Amino acid sequence: MRFLRPIPRRLLPDDMIVWPAAGDGTYGPSVLVRHVRFERTESAVDDAHRSADGGAGRxxxxxxxxxxxxxxxxxxRVLxxxxxxxxxxRCRRCCVVRGHVHHWELEVG
Incomplete structure (x- = not known):
């Protein structure tokens, strides 16, 4: 596939705040990224206070x-x-041709 169109904005309804990892255990200043999509995955957890892990997904x-x-x-850290x-x-880079990035998939939890 030589060319892949960008993901339409109508499919990217969410906004995200990112605190980038600085590498020494701290976070950098917050960055706003608009027009992302968060697909939540819920799973049962063995914890008396929670019945599901609601912050996980892609x-x-x-x-x-x-x-x-x-x-x-x-x-x-993301919100x-x-x-x-x-x-x-994890951050997975999805490229089209010659290393040109089409999108990133962030696995969060």
Whole structure:
């Protein structure tokens, strides 16, 4: 596939605040990324205070359609909507041709 269109903004209804991991256990200043998609995954947890882990899921950040988009390093903290903030466990770069980034998929939990 030589060309893949950006993800349409109508499919990116969420905004996200990112506190990038600085590498020494601290976080950098917050960055707003607009027009992302958060697909929440819920799973049962063995905890007397919670019945499900509500902050886990996958966030899609489009290189063209998401305002302020950048490759979020693993270990960063993100907040989408009014939900709880979560850690970025993995950042997967999805490229089209010759390493050109189409979008990033952030696995959060």
């Amino acid at each position: 966030i899609f950040v489009d290189a063209a359609s998401s305002e302020g988009a950048f490759e979020v390093p693993a270990g960063s 989408v909507g009014a939900g709880p903030s979560a850690h970025v466990l």
